[in-house]
Amino acid sequence: MLTLMVVKTTESSSDGSSADRLKVVRNNTSQITLIGQELWLLVDRLCQMATVTLDNLRKEYDKGSIIAVDDVSLRVEDGEFVTVVGPSGCGKSTTLRMIAGLEQPTAGRITIGGEDVTDVHARRRDVAMVFQNYALYPHKTVEQNMAFGLRMSTDLSREQREATVHETATMMGIEELLDDRPSELSGGQKQRVALGRAIVREPDVFLFDEPLSNLDAKLRTTMRTEIQRLQEELDITAIYVTHDQEEAMTMGDRLAILNGGNLQQTGAPTDVYEHPKNEFVAGFVGSPSMNVLDVNVEHRENAVTLTNADGFEYTLTGERAQRLSSAVGDTVRLGVRPEDITVVDGTGIETAVEVIEPVGSDNYLYLDLPGEFIARVDSDTEPTTGDVVRVSFEETDLHLFDPESGASLLSEPPASVVAT
Secondary structure, three states: OOOEEEEEEEEEOOOOOEEEEEEEEEOOOEEEEEEOHHHHHHHHHHHOOOOEEEEEEEEEEOOOOEEEEEEEEEEEOOOOEEEEEOOOOOOHHHHHHHHHOOOOOOEEEEEEOOEEOOOOOHHHOOEEEEOOOOOOOOOOOHHHHHHHHHHHHOOOOHHHHHHHHHHHHHHHOOHHHOOOOHHHOOHHHHHHHHHHHHHHOOOOEEEEEOOOOOOOHHHHHHHHHHHHHHHHHHOOEEEEEEOOHHHHHHHOOEEEEEEOOEEEEEEOHHHHHHOOOEHHHHHHOOOOOOEEEEEEEEEEOOEEEEEOOOOOEEEEOHHHHHHHHHHOOOEEEEEEOHHHOEEEOOOOEEEEEEEEEEOOOEEEEEEOOOOOEEEEEEOOOOOOOOOEEEEEOOHHHOEEEOOOOOEEOOOOOOOOOEEO
C-alpha cells in the first residue's frame, strides 16, 4: 500500500519571488517535491485513491449473442464496502472479473483511483481477489501461498516478505498453520489463508467472489463477521459478490442488485429493503420473499379499493389513494412482506391457514390466498392447520407494481437509493 506524508513549504528563489511546494515522503523513504499545477493534480489524485468507477460496462460472448453485463455504471467510494447481489447468471462475477482484469470488457470503462485501467493487465492493477474455491497452490505451504503474491508483484526482500506474512498470519489467527499445506486445512482455515494472501499485498481494492459459498452455515456467519471486521480495520475499498441476499444485506455499506446483466438498484440495505424500485428487487431482497398478488383498482366512496376475484379487499386512503387514482380500472401487482402481516381479532382479511412452519422465534403461516402467501408471526401465535384467521397490514407497508414493467407505483426512494 502506498503511504504518503505530505508537507507544504514555501521556498524563495534568487529573484526574491516565492512559491508553494509540496514535499511528499513515500513509504517513509523517497521524497518528491511538487510545485504549482503538479501539487493540485496530486491532491486530486489522493482524493480519488481506491475509488472504483464503472462507466457503461458491457460484456458480450459468442459474437454478441450472449450479453452477460449490459451497460452497468457504478461508483464505489474509497473505503466503501459494496455487495453485488443477484441470482445465478446475472453477471455479478463477470463484472468482478472485469474489475480484476481477468475479463476484457466489450465496451465501457473501468477506473481505479482516477486511473483508467480498462486495458491494463491484471498483474498491474492494485487489486487482490478472494475466490470461491480458495485458489491455493496445493504443493506450497501456507506461508509460501501467502508470500507468493508479494514475491511476484513487489521488490521486497525475503526477510521483509516473511515479516509481512507472519504479521498478517498473527492478525488472522493462523500463525500455527504456516508450515501446513492446503490438504491439511479445514474449509474455514483455507478461507483464512486466502484472505491473508490478499491482505499481505495491501491492495487498493479487495474483490470477493462468493468466498463463503463452500462453508457450512455456522462458519459462514463467523467468516462474514471476520471479513467485515478486517475491512473496517484496514479501511480498504471492497466489492463483494454473492447470491445470498442475507450476506449482502448484513455485510455491505451499500447494495448493488443485478438481474439479467442489468443493474436494477443501488442503495443502503435498509433503503433498498423499504423502497424497492421494482418487483424483482422487492422479491429478491428479504426472507421469506415478498408476497405478491394481482388486484384490481376500484374507486369507492372517496377511497381507492384493491380487490380480486378471490375475495381479497383492501382500502387505501389519503396520499396513497390520490397517487393511485389514475390507475382506477387497471390491474396492478400488490406486494406485502411476510413480516409486515399480523393476525388480528377485529377487522381484517379472512383466510384459512394451510401450513404452519415453526422456525424458532417465528412461525411462518402459509395462507389460503393467491400465490404462496406467507405471514411471519411471533412464535406465540399458534393457529392450527385449517383455522380461519383474520390478517392485516399497515397501508405504509404496502407496495404496488406495474404488471408489465414491474416498476414501483408508490415508492419514492430516499436520496441514498439510486434506481437505474
